[in-house]
Amino acid sequence: MNAENRIALLAAPGLLYLAALYALPLALLLTESLRDAEGALSLAAYVEFFADPFNRGVLWRTLRVAALTTLLALALAYPTALALSRARGWAQTAILVAMVLPLSVGVIVKAFAWSILFRANGAINGALMGLGVIDAPIRMLFTETALIIGAANVFLPFMVLPIYAVMRQLSPALPEAAATLGAGPFFRFFRVTLPLTLPGVIAGAAFTFSLSVSMYVIPSLIVGERQQTLSMLIARSFLFLRDEQLGATISAILLLIAIAVVLGSSWLAARVTGGRP
Structure with a gap:
């Protein structure tokens, strides 16, 4: 037995585990979504889903919230990752701890915390009224804006860490070389730093979008039904309506979105890096 076959045998238990826990249930889910009333294969469930304006609205809202959450997280994460890559000693340790420590707190706890902040008598309304910005509490909870802010906060580390991982590999001599050639700060950032960190941006955006498009706890607590x-x-389809085919159909659509994000980000990263690993 050659070395490649021995390596394949070592990977076999893990592959069987993944097949039993993930591949088989997904196959059963897809099969359920493709069955009609007589049990034959059909796309009727998908046609019915997209024919319903309510379902199309939910799909569009999900994609919109995921995209806006990703953009907000990117706007917050990039300067954070830049500061983290340039910090040294205790400052870098403090920023890293601030990024990693929230991951140990459950999503439910963080979502509940945001729901408390967004209440009419919450800290945000109280601070705005105390500063004289508003005269009466404004409605924040149960809004799409609150959902985007809360989700961006929860998923922020998944955007910061990939960007930081790429930034820390950049040579500090590159911006300095550009500066010696007369390049200003904006030119150095947009023509040197940003292009070289795009693989990290793409990876972080793919992570954040995938998590945002499939989140359940955060919207349930912040915007409700x-x-x-x-x-x-x-x-709702599985637990309340007892419509397994509808739940399987929506799950398959969500799976296709996730696959599209992975393939799209891989293609884009290959284009950005020119095929380099």
């Missing part, structure tokens, strides 16, 4: 997402619709 007023503005449903695909994940909430899946839970």
